Amino acid sequence: MTTMDRRQFLNLMAVGGGAVLASTLPGCADLAGSRKEGAADFYFVQLSDTHWGYKGPDNPNAHLTLATTVATVNALEARPDFIVFTGDLTHTTDDPVERRRRMHEFRRIVADLKVKNVRFMPGEHDASLDSGAAFKEIFGATHYTFDHGGVHFVALDNVSDPGARIGEEQLAWLKADLDKLDKAAPIVILTHRPLFDLVPKWDWATRDGAQALALLMPYRNVTVFYGHIHQEHHHMTGHIAHHSAKSLVFPLPAPGSQEKRAPLPWDPAAPYRGLGFREIDASPREPSYALREFPVVRS
Amino acid sequence: MSAGSRRRTLRRLGGWAVGLGAAASGVVKLHAQEAAGRVIEIEARRFAFTPAEITARQGEAVTLALKAIDFMHGFFIPELNVRTDLMPGRVVTLKLKLDRPGRYAFLCDNFCGDGHEQMNGLLVVQA
Numbered sequence: 001m002t003t004m005d006r007r008q009f010l011n012l013m014a015v016g017g018g019a020v021l022a023s024t025l026p027g028c029a030d031l032a033g034s035r036k037e038g039a040a041d042f043y044f045v046q047l048s049d050t051h052w053g054y055k056g057p058d059n060p061n062a063h064l065t066l067a068t069t070v071a072t073v074n075a076l077e078a079r080p081d082f083i084v085f086t087g088d089l090t091h092t093t094d095d096p097v098e099r100r101r102r103m104h105e106f107r108r109i110v111a112d113l114k115v116k117n118v119r120f121m122p123g124e125h126d127a128s129l130d131s132g133a134a135f136k137e138i139f140g141a142t143h144y145t146f147d148h149g150g151v152h153f154v155a156l157d158n159v160s161d162p163g164a165r166i167g168e169e170q171l172a173w174l175k176a177d178l179d180k181l182d183k184a185a186p187i188v189i190l191t192h193r194p195l196f197d198l199v200p201k202w203d204w205a206t207r208d209g210a211q212a213l214a215l216l217m218p219y220r221n222v223t224v225f226y227g228h229i230h231q232e233h234h235h236m237t238g239h240i241a242h243h244s245a246k247s248l249v250f251p252l253p254a255p256g257s258q259e260k261r262a263p264l265p266w267d268p269a270a271p272y273r274g275l276g277f278r279e280i281d282a283s284p285r286e287p288s289y290a291l292r293e294f295p296v297v298r299s
Numbered sequence: 300m301s302a303g304s305r306r307r308t309l310r311r312l313g314g315w316a317v318g319l320g321a322a323a324s325g326v327v328k329l330h331a332q333e334a335a336g337r338v339i340e341i342e343a344r345r346f347a348f349t350p351a352e353i354t355a356r357q358g359e360a361v362t363l364a365l366k367a368i369d370f371m372h373g374f375f376i377p378e379l380n381v382r383t384d385l386m387p388g389r390v391v392t393l394k395l396k397l398d399r400p401g402r403y404a405f406l407c408d409n410f411c412g413d414g415h416e417q418m419n420g421l422l423v424v425q426a
Contacts, residue, residue, distance in 0.1 A: 092413050128410035162410040163373060163384070200377035201404040203416070259404065261416060 039150030039284040042081045045073055045115075047277045048227030049247030051125060052109070053102035054091035058250040058263040061271050065248050066109050069277060069296050074114045076294075080279060081148060083115050086227040086245060087123025087159060087192030089139075096130065103138045119146070123192040123227065124159040132160035143170055145177055150284035152181060156191040158206040164193055165207045175215050186287035189216065189224040194244065196237050202261040204229055213237055221287050229255065230263075231274070232293060243291060246276040272296040336360040343372040343385050343407065346414030354423045357400045363393040373409035376422060382408065400426040 047069065054062045073083065090102040103126070110118065120139040127135050132142045142157035154177060158166050166174075181187065189195070195209035206212070216222045222240045230247035233255065250263040251274025267273055272295060281290040339361055342349045355361050365374050367385035374393075375382040378401070383391050406419040 092410075092415075094412055124410040124415075129412060159410075162371075163408065164410070197377075200375070200408075201406060201419075203406060203408055203410075207408075259421075260419065 041281065041283045042149040043078070043279055043281040044148075045076075045080045045083045045277060045279050046086060046225055046245050047073070047083065047248060048086040048245040049088040049123065049230055049249060050085070050106065051088055051091040051247070051249035052106040053093065053098075054249050058266055059271075060266065062249050065272070065275065065296060066106070067112070068272075069248055070110060070112050072294065072296060072298055073277065074112070075298070076279070080115055082117035082119060083113060084119040084190055084225075085110075085121060086190055086225060087121045088125045088227060088247075089120065089123070090126050091249075092125040092129060094129065096134065099126075099130070099134045100138065103134060107138065119153075119155065119190070121155050121190060121192060122157060122159050124162070124164070127157070127160045128162040132157070135160075143173070149282060151186045151188055151282055151287065153188045153190060156189055156195075156212065158191055158193045158195070158209065163207055164203070164205065166209070166212055171208070171211055171215065174212060178215055178219065181219065183218055184220050186282075186284050187216070187219055187222045188282075188289075189222065191224065191226045193228045194226055194235075194242060195224060196235065196242060198229065198233070198235070199256045199261075202256070204255065204261075213240065216240060223289055225280070232278075241289075243289075245278055246274065246293070248275050248277070248296065251275065336362070338362045338364050340364045340366070341374075341420075342366055342368060343370075343374065343418075344368040345370055345372075345411050346407075346418040348374075348405070348407075348418065348420040351420035352423065353420070354425060355397050357397060357424055357426050359424075360394070360396045363395065365391045365393065370411045371409055372407045372411055372418070374405060375408040376403050376405045378403050384409065397422075397424045400424045 050066050051062065052066055089106050090099065093099050122132055122135040122142050127142060135142060142160050143155055145152065145154050147153065154174065156166060156174065157170060158164055161167055193206045194204055195206050195212055198204040217238060220239065224240060224242040226242065226244050229244050230250065230252040231244065232246055233244040235242045250266065252261055252263055264274060276293055276295045278294065279292050336359060339353050341363055343365060365385055367387045369387060371387065372385045373382060374385055381393060383393060385391055401424050403422040404419060405422060407415060411418065
């Protein structure tokens with residue numbers, strides 16, 4: 001499928017009731033100076049919060065969900081350019097040996113993805129108890145940048161500090177990276193926790209997230225994709241759009257909707273209810289991002 | 300509770316106490332140097348605060364005497380903009396004047412393991 005065909009396909013899906021959300025950011029009108037000739041549309045897949053190793057009543061089938069999702073991603077109509085996992089790849093454990101065993105198992109399962117360009121990020125379950133040591137051994141850096149199709153991607157680590165801080169050192173690194181960019185450059189931030197105070201009483205925040213957003217605010221085309229809250233959610237801080245992804249272990253209640261953030265009860269009649277992943281269709285020239293949500297198993 | 304008995308209580312908790320002038324705003328006023336009425340002892344242990352629910356009266360000044368047992372837990376009351384880290388084995392005191400009634404959730408905001416998400420509690424300020 002060509003990129004144009006693909007965009008038309010997504011639009012058709014939206015007309016037909018498919019779960020498509022177009023995130024078109026302000027500032028497009030003055031993008032002429034930053035447009036890159038030949039910056040073609042592309043798409044990538046976001047998976048999040050797989051919690052490999054979880055055992056409990058909130059998802060007795062947790063050991064099956066990841067491999068099932070890999071099969072669903074492999075069966076997508078068009079192959080994504082790349083895939084990103086936005087944290088909590090594994091469920092936490094106090095045992096460093098078991099932590100590494102879970103990470104290696106996770107790697108073996110996702111090695112079946114047909115797309116080999118896969119980016120990994122840690123969540124607090126992967127990294128907070130050892131400052132990201134095991135994650136770095138097995139997956140590599142916890143924060144990094146890459147460019148794809150004219151979009152600058154920044155993976156931010158707000159979990160290796162158990163207190164959910166990005167930290168001064170990483171913030172300085174972010175500033176130095178941003179300083180090299182045009183203010184109209186298309187920028188995508190990938191992170192685990194929300195960078196804004198979504199529900200602080202549920203620990204749905206980043207303690208110094210406001211500092212990161214202050215650094216990003218001068219850039220006109222910034223979009224954030226994150227995980228942590230186990231559900232789709234969309235929010236704007238000024239002109240910056242934030243999109244959280246569903247999990248692949250158990251759904252959590254709507255932000256602030258109840259006193260405690262207890263997982264939603266598992267339903268044996270609908271074992272994958274509330275779980276899923278998304279594809280993101282990027283149009284760097286506008287820039288805009290069309291989101292399409294998928295269940296673990298497609299009918 | 301008299302100032303003398305409060306000091307004895309704090310000594311019993313852990314030998315020494317730290318008065319915090321932490322950043323605060325809104326409905327709570329911290330008075331680091333000011334005597335603050337009732338002392339409420341709270342233990343933080345993976346993965347619970349004990350007690351998990353504390354009650355006070357509107358206008359009451361209280362001292363929360365927090366002691367972590369097994370981890371550098373956090374103690375955070377978001378709606379009151381009050382937080383501190385809890386060094387294991389040490390008592391940290393938070394002196395609060397509770398001016399407004401309400402139900403204020405608190406939580407551990409330092410990820411402490413499998414069960415961290417359930418480590419929370421409630422401060423109830425009654426009118």
